[in-house]
Amino acid sequence: MMQEPQTEPRQNISSPSQQPAPRKLYVKSFGCQMNVYDSQRMADTLAKEGFIETQDPADADLVILNTCHIREKAAEKVYSELGRLRKSKQEQGSDTMIAVAGCVAQAEGAEIMRRAPVVDLVVGPQSYHRLPELLRQARAGERVVDTEFPTEDKFDHLPAPSARATRKRGPAAFVTVQEGCDKFCTFCVVPYTRGAEVSRDVAKILSETRQLLAQGVREITLIGQNVNGFHGLGPDGKVWGLARMLEALAELDGLERLRYTTSHPRDMDDDLIRAHRDLPQLMPYLHLPVQSGSDRILRAMNRKHGREMFFDIIARMREARPDIALSSDFIVGFPGETDADFEDTMDLVRRIGFASAYSFKYSPRPGTPAAEHDQQVPEEVKTARLAELQKALEASKAAFDASCRGRTFDILLEKPGRQSGQLIGRSPYLQSVVVNDPPAGIGELLTVTITDVGPNSLAGRAVAAAEPIRLYQPARMEA
Numbered sequence: 001m002m003q004e005p006q007t008e009p010r011q012n013i014s015s016p017s018q019q020p021a022p023r024k025l026y027v028k029s030f031g032c033q034m035n036v037y038d039s040q041r042m043a044d045t046l047a048k049e050g051f052i053e054t055q056d057p058a059d060a061d062l063v064i065l066n067t068c069h070i071r072e073k074a075a076e077k078v079y080s081e082l083g084r085l086r087k088s089k090q091e092q093g094s095d096t097m098i099a100v101a102g103c104v105a106q107a108e109g110a111e112i113m114r115r116a117p118v119v120d121l122v123v124g125p126q127s128y129h130r131l132p133e134l135l136r137q138a139r140a141g142e143r144v145v146d147t148e149f150p151t152e153d154k155f156d157h158l159p160a161p162s163a164r165a166t167r168k169r170g171p172a173a174f175v176t177v178q179e180g181c182d183k184f185c186t187f188c189v190v191p192y193t194r195g196a197e198v199s200r201d202v203a204k205i206l207s208e209t210r211q212l213l214a215q216g217v218r219e220i221t222l223i224g225q226n227v228n229g230f231h232g233l234g235p236d237g238k239v240w241g242l243a244r245m246l247e248a249l250a251e252l253d254g255l256e257r258l259r260y261t262t263s264h265p266r267d268m269d270d271d272l273i274r275a276h277r278d279l280p281q282l283m284p285y286l287h288l289p290v291q292s293g294s295d296r297i298l299r300a301m302n303r304k305h306g307r308e309m310f311f312d313i314i315a316r317m318r319e320a321r322p323d324i325a326l327s328s329d330f331i332v333g334f335p336g337e338t339d340a341d342f343e344d345t346m347d348l349v350r351r352i353g354f355a356s357a358y359s360f361k362y363s364p365r366p367g368t369p370a371a372e373h374d375q376q377v378p379e380e381v382k383t384a385r386l387a388e389l390q391k392a393l394e395a396s397k398a399a400f401d402a403s404c405r406g407r408t409f410d411i412l413l414e415k416p417g418r419q420s421g422q423l424i425g426r427s428p429y430l431q432s433v434v435v436n437d438p439p440a441g442i443g444e445l446l447t448v449t450i451t452d453v454g455p456n457s458l459a460g461r462a463v464a465a466a467e468p469i470r471l472y473q474p475a476r477m478e479a
């Protein structure tokens with residue numbers, strides 16, 4: 001169970017005027033889980049400077065937009081958000097400070113200052129530990145841009161979250177183990193915005209996890225742009241891969257569940273597949289982006305794997321962990337993609353049977369090789385292919401969710417539901433499961449049987465310990 005909030009230390013209420021009012025921070029995170037994690041680290045850093053978080057940008061002394069550059073639409077969102085902030089600042093006559101962080105900050109740097117004069121500070125993902133100093137400079141009237149890739153490790157300087165912050169964030173937490181990417185898929189900006197692959201030392205990951213567990217966390221998701229490419233320095237002086245890291249984490253007291261994301265098929269090695277067989281804490285759910293089902297397109301994307309290799313990994317994963325569910329990312333309309341290539345993607349989707357997926361129209365990104373390709377696919381073709389693919393993926397997800405009806409599994413209770421007495425937990429497959437009057441509290445695992453399946457969540461009822469449990473028969477790949 002999550003620990004109860006401790007009483008706050010008593011303040012000297014006899015002289016309130018001596019207490020400076022806490023400054024308020026509003027952080028908005030766009031894009032991937034790495035940004036969610038980084039946003040939390042920035043909030044932890046600024047908590048030490050006296051900032052408390054608010055959910056209302058109009059109420060904030062400092063607004064940080066933690067941005068995503070992966071597709072054009074994501075990057076443009078920042079500018080519409082900045083437009084809104086400028087308007088509300090003018091209307092209120094406020095002097096709210098505005099910072100742009102994340103991958104747009106890294107990619108565009110000073111260009112953001114030029115396009116959006118409302119911005120006081122631009123800070124790239126490798127410089128978050130310098131935020132307090134950068135804010136002081138900005139407050140002194142400078143417009144500050146810091147998008148260096150410093151040689152020091154930012155994680156050595158970013159403070160751990162307080163017990164209170166961890167409790168507020170709930171029993172499932174992220175831990176960054178790796179950042180950056182050396183794969184250079186021809187569509188992707190990540191190798192440019194997040195730089196080369198760097199893995200954290202095993203000892204630092206273990207110590208951050210231990211602290212989170214002591215604060216009531218029960219589920220850890222290891223995150224990295226190429227998380228299964230992890231190669232951290234172990235306490236034995238050797239380089240550890242992700243499987244070894246997961247084994248060490250699984251031994252920690254209080255850690256009930258482990259996940260990792262996002263992986264690359266190329267780095268799904270035998271050790272990692274075996275870890276899925278051997279570690280009960282490792283959840284039977286794998287997000288493994290494939291991007292396309294066409295060998296020709298995979299080659300043009302520089303993915304370093306073909307469709308057969310993907311099928312082979314999935315077959316071995318299913319052998320190791322028969323109840324595993326799969327998720328993936330897809331891009332339609334990559335330059336040169338023909339109807340036949342797209343049909344290969346549809347065929348792969350039908351054969352695997354994904355439990356969930358993300359799919360996108362190809363978006364040319366400045367500086368990436370594919371953006372220069374002369375066979376760009378017309379927008380209306382991309383739109384039609386995306387609609388067809390999403391229809392198939394939604395049907396596949398609905399079929400997976402429906403197959404969960406009557407199944408029994410543990411959920412980790414994370415937050416209150418809409419109605420009183422309800423709690424919402426996560427299934428091993430990341431589905432939200434609503435339970436009425438559960439005999440357990442937030443932060444606890446509860447065994448439930450799924451009674452109803454809705455479009456966005458499932459409903460379950462708690463199982464008495466002695467009830468028989470119906471085991472899951474996973475869908476098999478078509479021959």
Ligand code: 5AD
Nearest residue numbers: 187188289329330331360361362363
């Ligand atoms: N256009 C469309 N989708 C992209 N992704 C990455 N770059 C692009 C792009 N240029 C998708 C990939 C990746 C996910 C995080 O975003 O599917 O796995």
Ligand code: SF4
Nearest residue numbers: 181183184185188190
């Ligand atoms: Fe981008 Fe490819 Fe690296 Fe993933 S593996 S971050 S898609 S370059």
